Amino acid sequence: MIKSSHEKNEHIYDLLTQDSYFILNRKLNSYCGLVLGAFIVFLLDKEKYHKYNGELTQDGYFYATDMDIMLMTGLTSSQVSKLKNTAVEKELVFIKREGIPLKTYYKINLQKINDIMNLNKTAMELSYERIIFENKEQKDISNLLNVSEATLSNLTFKDLRFICKKFKVSYSGKNTKLEIIEKILEEKEKILQGGTPAQGIIPVNTKSEASSVQELKNMTFKNLRIMCKELNISYSGKDTKDVLINKIADFKGFLEEEPKEEQNKESEEEAIVPEIVFDKKDFEELFKEFDISYTYKNQLAVKKLREKMSDSDVYLYLKETYENIKATPEVKNIGALFSSKIAKGERQIISKSTSKEKKTEEKKSEAKKTSKNLIKEVINDIFTPNNSDDKLMEKYEKYSTEEKEKIEKKAMALCASSQNISLDFLKAMKKNPLLFSSMLKPFIIQVLKKQLDEAS
Known part of the structure; x- marks a missing residue:
């Protein structure tokens, strides 16, 4: 007689339940969570009992009331109901209701549980996947290369911190959601560009490879730091990639190559109109004035703007964009919108409705003042002795x-x-x-x- 898949997996009864105690499997617990995992093992023990006593239905189901489950587990009625729904959604248990009066029958999906226990993933990986992508579209996060910006944007602040912990991306409690996303993507970019010996990518010989500013730009952040160490160039953990490139270029005496036509144009423009020269620190100070972090993303945005416009125009554009965003009342996160706008090179336009809203707010404040004055008069009338x-x-x-x-x-x-x-x-x-x-x-x-x- 050919055994069904359910019968083939009946060894799970003995793996997870014994006469006087239950056994929590690590992978099952990581996949389900502690409460749901324990709930499944409890139902598994009930199914085992009814099977050995010949009390299962013809299709392998057993009967149990919510009161029995509450009594034996200490769970509340709402918890039992929620766990039943979750177990069915995850296809861990089959549930049907039949008979007069209606009775609830259960059947454990032994094949599913067997598959979970034999997954080619560690318990830690399953735990991360459960926490980060619980109630979300399942995605493979076993490799950082599979994580996209769109995926990260849909995650909560807590989920992003778990991803940082999983891939050992350093962050601080002061970092915003956007900054953490940037850090994760930077780590991914490092792997794509330079890689590590563990990934089968051989690091470049920094001393022999770099012979121009352009080659320095093509190097990863990690390799730039290695070069600084080899050349005994001092740097700090706060130094950006551009800062490291400038330090190495100054040390080696590299000059940034530019097309001759552009050089001629610039020299002609400088001969006609002398322009105020802005330093990187000027833009950094401007961001401090805005109370917005001068992140790697913002630095890249400013760099792109400076390539397209003059420094003074960039300076004015940044101030105008910030002031207009600040003047828009419906904007909740000024820093996030500002970073998004300058990255795309967009301007913030103050709509007519915004100015109307300002006027209505002013009218409301005036009305509040008059009403407050009236209340004061009434209070004075009440408490002034007559x-x-x-x-x-x-x-x-x-x-x-x-x-x-x-x-x-x-x-x-x-x-x-x-x-x-x-x-x-x-x-x-x-x-x-x-x-x-x-x-x-x-x-x-x-x-x-x-x-x-x-x-x-």
Whole structure:
């Protein structure tokens, strides 16, 4: 008799469950997570029990209630429901409901579990894939070369940090999301350009290879650092690729080659109009003024702009773009949009709607000010002592008990009608004399004033 795939994988019963304890497989745990992994092993143990007692249905299912699962696992009803749905989505368990009344039947996908346990990936790799791409489109991240900018942009800040940890990309807690993406892509670029001996790529002999500025530009960041060490050129961890190229070029006496036509044009322009010469530090200072990090991406963008425009035009363009972005109220992340704009060479245009919004905001602020002033006036009216009212209350206190009761009844009726509350509620408030008198006082004054008007 030919065994089914389910029967062929029944050895998993003994691998993951024993009479008095469960066994958590590392790969299964990494693939599912601890809670779901333990839930699957619990159901596996139930299936094993029902199989050996001949209690499975003809198609291999067993019956279990949510109450039984909650009782044996300590999970809540919502947790059980969520785990069942996740297990079905991952094709770890088959679930069906049938019978009158409806009953829930389970069957473990032993083939799927066997495949997970025999995956050609480490438990650590499976853990990273679960954490980074959980509830997202699955992508292969076993190699940094497979990670694209589009993939990284769709990930959360937390996911990006996990990728940095996986590929040993250094970052700090102060780095923004864009900066971390840049660091990961830079690491990928290093591998593509220079590679490492582990990847079967032989590093260049830095001393013999570099003989011009252009060749230095074609070298990787890592090889430039190696060259600096070989030539005893001092550098810091903050130095960019361009800074290292300049240091090596100065040391070796390289001159950057430029087309003769462009040199002639530049000399003619300089002869006609003397131009202000900007240093790299000037642009770095400008970014500090904007409170935006002068990242590798921003440095490349400025470099491209300086190739197309004069330094003064670039300087003015950067200031104009920043000011216009800053003046746009709907922009939440000024730094990110600014970096994106200058990388594409785009300008930020302030729309008419933005200026209208400013005017409406100004009107709203004026309205708020006037309303605040009105509130202040009302508060002053309430808390400023009124001599005439105080005199009326002094006279009221001298009235007989019968007269006071008559005035009090009228005041209560007036209070009930104006405040839209019942007389029974006011009568109940008498139990708290202080609260009752403070609430009724303004209405007693109204009754007394009315009596004075009628008398006059």
